[in-house]
Amino acid sequence: MDEVFDKLKTLQDILSEKIILEQKIQEIPRLLTTQVELLARMKKSYIEKNQDFERAKTAAGEFRNLLFEAESKREKAEKNMESATTQREYEALDKEIQDAAGKEQEYRNKLQREEKVISELEELMKQSQALIEQQESELEERRKSIEDEVASKKAQLKTLTEREKILTPDLDPDVLFKFERIIRNKMGRGIVAIKGGVCMGCHMILPAQFANTVRQGEEIVFCPYCSRILFYEESEQEEEDFFNYEDSGSLSDLDEMEEDDYDEDEEEDDKVIIDEEE
Numbered sequence: 001m002d003e004v005f006d007k008l009k010t011l012q013d014i015l016s017e018k019i020i021l022e023q024k025i026q027e028i029p030r031l032l033t034t035q036v037e038l039l040a041r042m043k044k045s046y047i048e049k050n051q052d053f054e055r056a057k058t059a060a061g062e063f064r065n066l067l068f069e070a071e072s073k074r075e076k077a078e079k080n081m082e083s084a085t086t087q088r089e090y091e092a093l094d095k096e097i098q099d100a101a102g103k104e105q106e107y108r109n110k111l112q113r114e115e116k117v118i119s120e121l122e123e124l125m126k127q128s129q130a131l132i133e134q135q136e137s138e139l140e141e142r143r144k145s146i147e148d149e150v151a152s153k154k155a156q157l158k159t160l161t162e163r164e165k166i167l168t169p170d171l172d173p174d175v176l177f178k179f180e181r182i183i184r185n186k187m188g189r190g191i192v193a194i195k196g197g198v199c200m201g202c203h204m205i206l207p208a209q210f211a212n213t214v215r216q217g218e219e220i221v222f223c224p225y226c227s228r229i230l231f232y233e234e235s236e237q238e239e240e241d242f243f244n245y246e247d248s249g250s251l252s253d254l255d256e257m258e259e260d261d262y263d264e265d266e267e268e269d270d271k272v273i274i275d276e277e278e
Contacts, residue, residue: 001217005231007167008179008191014167015180016188018160021153028146028153035142039135046128053121060114067107074100175220175229182227192223193233200233202226 077096084090168176183190192201197211204225206214214221215232223230 001219004171004220005191005217007171008229011164011167011171011179012183012188012190014160014164015183015190018157018164019184019188021157021160025150025153025157028150032139032142032146035135035139039132039139042128042132042135046125046132049121049125049128053118053125056114056117056121060111060118063107063111063114067104067111070100070103070107074104172220178222178227179229182229186226186228189228191229191231194230195233199223199226199228199230201228 074097077093077100081090081093081097084093179190186201189201192199194200194206194211194214197206197208198204199206201223202225204223206223210221210224213219214230217232221230222228
């Protein structure tokens with residue numbers, strides 16, 4: 001069994017390293033998430049700016065046409081003033097000129113505002129475009145770096161798997177299955193020593209008879225508390241004293257101790273009742 005335990009200890013290191021590598025391979029691509037989300041937000045912002053830009057261009061075109069119409073109407077009215085023959089015609093043309101001039105100013109102001117918006121949006125879009133291109137370049141470099149890192153770790157994983165295959169042929173498949181599951185659930189520790197009757201994995205005190213079975217090393221024994229495989233290791237404590245069956249109990253002794261305590265409590269209760277009656 002010593003050879004089996006040695007193999008399990010070596011296998012434990014290999015499996016622990018494999019689990020860490022597998023976790024890193026899964027986690028590495030997540031490092032891109034923040035950059036990808038940032039790039040998506042930047043592109044969304046750029047699209048919104050572009051939509052505002054197109055709306056401003058359309059509005060500017062409409063105000064430019066309205067301004068042209070108002071100017072044409074004013075100029076036509078001014079020209080007709082020269083041929084006005086009555087006061088009524090003169091007043092009508094003058095009102096038409098004033099209204100057209102008012103519209104001109106209104107459309108000119110609106111056109112200027114839209115042109116200002118267009119100019120500002122053009123500058124913002126240029127800046128956004130530059131930032132997007134920079135972010136895309138950095139993201140591509142980061143993605144390439146991550147792909148290289150993942151490839152490197154997969155190569156390490158392959159080497160570990162090959163080492164694992166060398167160790168496992170002579171081991172019980174059921175034991176291997178449980179062993180790997182324990183390592184994944186117990187932070188990389190699937191086989192631990194028992195010292196002075198204490199499991200070094202969960203630090204629970206084991207019954208002497210159970211501990212002595214581990215000490216004999218004739219079979220693979222799992223800790224009843226943490227499920228790890230146990231192997232015996234000498235401690236500073238006197239092992240002969242600890243493994244004295246007459247002084248040590250077993251898992252079933254816990255029930256017997258509870259029953260003894262219960263009987264003693266009943267005797268104490270009876271004694272109190274008698275004293276009260278007296």
